[in-house]
Amino acid sequence: MLICVTQRKLCQENFLYRIQQLAQAKPYAVLLRERDLDLPSYERLAWKVKAICDRYGVLLILHQNSTVAEKMKLTHLQLSLPALRAYQKGVHSLLVGASVHSVVEAEEAQALGAAYIVAGHIYATECKKGTPPRGLSFLRQVCQAVSLPVFAIGGITSNNAKEILESGAKGCCVMSEAMTCQEPAVLVHEFATATLPVVCNHKG
Template sequence: MKLMALTDDSQPISVLAQKIIQIQQIVDYIQIREKSKTPKEVVTLLEYLNERSVPKDKIIVNSHLDIAVSNSIPTVHLPEKGFSIKQVKEQFPHLKIGKSVHDYAGAKEAEHHGADYVLYGHCFETNSKKGKVPNGLSPINEMKKNLKIPVFAIGGIHVDRVQALLDVKADGIAVMSGIFSATHPFAAANQYREAIKDANKL
């Protein structure tokens, strides 16, 4: 099971960069999801990470297709309602593309159009979606039976919920506040990594 960390769009670029540098050897992927930041700020963050030798193949840029291409980032993540996967693939066949989905139908469509992975959620109750009923884990079972691309789970994933996601055969988990809002991001990321290892042993 892979571990993806999603930035929480609530911290200055300098602080965020330091946290990413701290965790980059523990996590498999870091998705830059800074919707309130200007394109210039996102580019500044990427330049800073590049200077500190954070591997580009670990970085995923959310939504900013132009920024991903111009900074040689190999993976871009598209929101459920955004750029067409097919059009992006036709223009930039070298790019890997992830897609946010909220049900099996959305995941199936994403795979059909060429997505390299899907990010499904939200799985559990989460503060970022207060008042919204979680979509649960059962759709992951259906995705894993019928899709060939990896399925990542997101939304309210605490360390003690890793086993449940491994049980439904999720290929990875995506964590935002559990890592980036933690007092010690390195220790938090390491807890998730250890939880994945422990779950795999069972």
């Protein structure tokens, strides 16, 4: 499974056009990150991205903003572990994913009711300069410690996606390449053929 994580400032073109190109290629999901936006700006962008994702039948996952996800009647939400600890379910039942960076955090996320886990960063990436990658052994330990689907993030490409799945992950998250590659459809296809299940996210 491939989850494409967004960071609009990386795009050399119109951001919504990039989302359309990715969505047309049918990744598993688009994760709208955009942490620099205030809540009203994030919501406005989320509605525009949702329209594109709905058009092509691609899952939209919001990042951190549970009130917006519930207002939009979405099904999925991605939270940091501190946000998951504070999260209180609203009217709509959301499938919540948690971002973790250790086996202990993965186990806590599962105990808190997370539906899936994003674990990283696995490989060296520009997003985490100065922070050593945790590597495949970390990913294997997380996958063995929890019964939840685990998605790997950080420095993942179509060339190393196969070893991500062989380590027990359900899929991959890719951001930088998803936002900057010249041919988004080719990128999604390469992940699909390399792994069969994959996620497209930012390399971070």
